[in-house]
Amino acid sequence: MVADTKKELGGLSQAEYDERLEVFEARINRGEKIEPADWMPEEYRQQLIRLIHVHANSEICGALPEGKWIPHAPSLKRKLALCAKVQDEVGHAQLLYRAAETLGPSREEMVESLIAGKSKFSNVFHYPTKTWADVAVIAWLIDAAAIINQSMMAEGSYGPYGRALKRICYEEAFHFKHGYEMCITLAGGTKVQHDMLQEALDRWWGPIMMFHGPSDKTSTHTGTLVRWKIKLKTNDEQRQQFLKQFVPKIFDLGLTVPDKGLRFDKEAKEWHYTEPDWEEFKRVVRGGGPMTKDRVETRRMAHEDGLWVRQALAAAAANRPVPMPAGK
Amino acid sequence: MPTFETLIELNEIERDAAIDLLTRLGDDDLIMGHRNSEWTGLAPILEEDIAFSSMAQDEMGHAQAYYQMIHELSGDDPDTLAFGRGPRAYRCSSFVSLPNERDWGFCVLRQFLYDMAETVRLTALEHSSLVPLAQLARKLRGEEKYHLMHGRSWVLRLGNSTDDAHQRLQAALYKAYPHALGLFEPTSADVTLAQAGICPREEDLMRQWESAVVPVLGDAGLEIPEDVQPVNGGRVGRQPEALKELLENMQVVYNIDPSAKW
Numbered sequence: 218m219v220a221d222t223k224k225e226l227g228g229l230s231q232a233e234y235d236e237r238l239e240v241f242e243a244r245i246n247r248g249e250k251i252e253p254a255d256w257m258p259e260e261y262r263q264q265l266i267r268l269i270h271v272h273a274n275s276e277i278c279g280a281l282p283e284g285k286w287i288p289h290a291p292s293l294k295r296k297l298a299l300c301a302k303v304q305d306e307v308g309h310a311q312l313l314y315r316a317a318e319t320l321g322p323s324r325e326e327m328v329e330s331l332i333a334g335k336s337k338f339s340n341v342f343h344y345p346t347k348t349w350a351d352v353a354v355i356a357w358l359i360d361a362a363a364i365i366n367q368s369m370m371a372e373g374s375y376g377p378y379g380r381a382l383k384r385i386c387y388e389e390a391f392h393f394k395h396g397y398e399m400c401i402t403l404a405g406g407t408k409v410q411h412d413m414l415q416e417a418l419d420r421w422w423g424p425i426m427m428f429h430g431p432s433d434k435t436s437t438h439t440g441t442l443v444r445w446k447i448k449l450k451t452n453d454e455q456r457q458q459f460l461k462q463f464v465p466k467i468f469d470l471g472l473t474v475p476d477k478g479l480r481f482d483k484e485a486k487e488w489h490y491t492e493p494d495w496e497e498f499k500r501v502v503r504g505g506g507p508m509t510k511d512r513v514e515t516r517r518m519a520h521e522d523g524l525w526v527r528q529a530l531a532a533a534a535a536n537r538p539v540p541m542p543a544g545k
Numbered sequence: 546m547p548t549f550e551t552l553i554e555l556n557e558i559e560r561d562a563a564i565d566l567l568t569r570l571g572d573d574d575l576i577m578g579h580r581n582s583e584w585t586g587l588a589p590i591l592e593e594d595i596a597f598s599s600m601a602q603d604e605m606g607h608a609q610a611y612y613q614m615i616h617e618l619s620g621d622d623p624d625t626l627a628f629g630r631g632p633r634a635y636r637c638s639s640f641v642s643l644p645n646e647r648d649w650g651f652c653v654l655r656q657f658l659y660d661m662a663e664t665v666r667l668t669a670l671e672h673s674s675l676v677p678l679a680q681l682a683r684k685l686r687g688e689e690k691y692h693l694m695h696g697r698s699w700v701l702r703l704g705n706s707t708d709d710a711h712q713r714l715q716a717a718l719y720k721a722y723p724h725a726l727g728l729f730e731p732t733s734a735d736v737t738l739a740q741a742g743i744c745p746r747e748e749d750l751m752r753q754w755e756s757a758v759v760p761v762l763g764d765a766g767l768e769i770p771e772d773v774q775p776v777n778g779g780r781v782g783r784q785p786e787a788l789k790e791l792l793e794n795m796q797v798v799y800n801i802d803p804s805a806k807w
Contacts, residue, residue, distance in 0.1 A: 304598030482712035523589020529710035
């Protein structure tokens with residue numbers, strides 16, 4: 218690869234750059250992990266910052282549509298489980314902002330970029346959660362789709378991101394079980410409950426099918442990401458894996474999928490489906506989703522409301538460090 | 546003083562008094578947990594988002610444990626207790642019903658005052674003549690220990706930092722204090738519980754609580770409100786509008802079909 222700007226060469230001559238790149242790529246090909254202090258091409262750093270930042274934003278924005286339902290959870294068990302789940306998502310944001318910080322930007326900068334509408338978050342969190350069944354569908358199917366993506370990314374070449382993702386996947390596995398159990402309960406419950414679940418699935422199917430990103434035919438990022446083992450599977454491969462694992466389970470619950478083109482090709486052993494509306498996807502992730510403004514505004518409000526606390530923390534740390542309280 | 550090894554050893558008057566106590570404790574914890582969980586996703590820093598969610602789960606888990614004990618005494622189902630009662634049947638103090646109003650300073654101060662009240666009460670209940678309650682108190686106090694460390698360190702930190710933080714905390718203290726005293730509103734079960742050795746008199750617990758919170762508030766540079774009249778009423782079901790709204794929110798999905806499994 219030939220770097221075409223001075224910035225990408227990072228002050229090196231072309232020959233030096235090429236030599237370092239060769240060592241870097243050889244390490245990746247041997248399956249070694251790249252650590253924060255290691256040399257890396259500027260493009261690798263920028264791609265990772267972009268990915269991890271978007272991922273962290275998605276966790277913190279994803280806490281909102283689900284968190285909204287904690288006050289309405291209809292049993293003590295569900296209330297506890299949902300609160301624990303959303304807490305995990307916020308914890309994931311914390312882990313991921315930390316992983317991104319190893320590459321340069323601070324958490325504060327990343328959060329400010331989110332609330333200024335300058336950085337993205339996952340398409341699925343741009344939509345509203347309208348009923349209790351939405352929480353079940355998100356916890357089951359969106360967390361399942363996320364596990365497919367994140368367990369693949371966890372094997373990627375950047376050490377801090379991979380380690381954060383391993384912890385995240387471990388927790389997501391609980392969410393997914395909790396979500397599946399909620400779906401089983403609603404699917405096998407009263408007619409009102411079953412219909413509520415079907416209606417939620419109908420609304421979420423489109424966004425879920427877009428979750429893994431644009432089709433391989435059009436995705437602009439996939440090439441480099443795959444070569445540097447940031448990403449080990451293409452978007453379409455992940456989508457196919459999701460369909461293979463979950464469409465049969467959805468049918469088992471007596472639910473239908475709102476895609477007339479969905480059918481299993483026994484010879485090719487894969488699902489055929491109608492391509493989602495990629496124009497909608499682009500519009501949504503660029504800030505035109507039905508809840509985009511609301512999510513960003515809520516994050517902005519929380520960030521601004523909390524400013525005095527962060528200022529007080531900084532002042533307390535600078536002037537009068539608080540001794541650890543006695544553990545009585 | 547005789548002890549009650551199991552719940553069935555209580556006579557009818559003691560049993561009703563124990564249910565009164567457990568309902569107060571369970572309702573306080575459920576509503577406090579609910580209020581804490583309203584911060585999930587919205588707290589000033591991610592670490593405190595996680596901390597408030599964690600305390601929310603602890604408090605709601607404690608409510609579940611108290612309701613389970615009521616279930617063993619009366620047969621009432623814990624979910625029905627939480628979701629099937631209106632505000633007048635609730636026995637929580639107005640202190641926990643107070644809305645968060647996006648005021649994290651108020652909420653962290655309230656949590657500190659609440660956790661101290663819990664610690665005082667649970668420490669006393671560890672010696673309750675009602676053995677299952679004493680066992681539960683020991684278990685719960687282990688978790689409250691961490692809540693109290695969290696609340697105390699925040700009160701000290703905020704009280705001694707910027708003028709803005711100090712003023713916010715002072716305003717929160719004036720607002721919270723009369724309601725906090727309402728945590729110790731005596732009920733008709735007060736004497737029975739004390740005589741049977743199940744739980745000390747509320748006025749005794751209030752004195753212990755005040756002597757525990759005052760030094761910490763002083764170290765935070767805060768003025769302690771004087772000659773304050775407690776806001777009572779919650780323990781007899783005279784509940785503020787805020788609880789009515791909270792319960793409407795909390796019970797909205799359950800009420801779609803209370804007989805369904807959710």
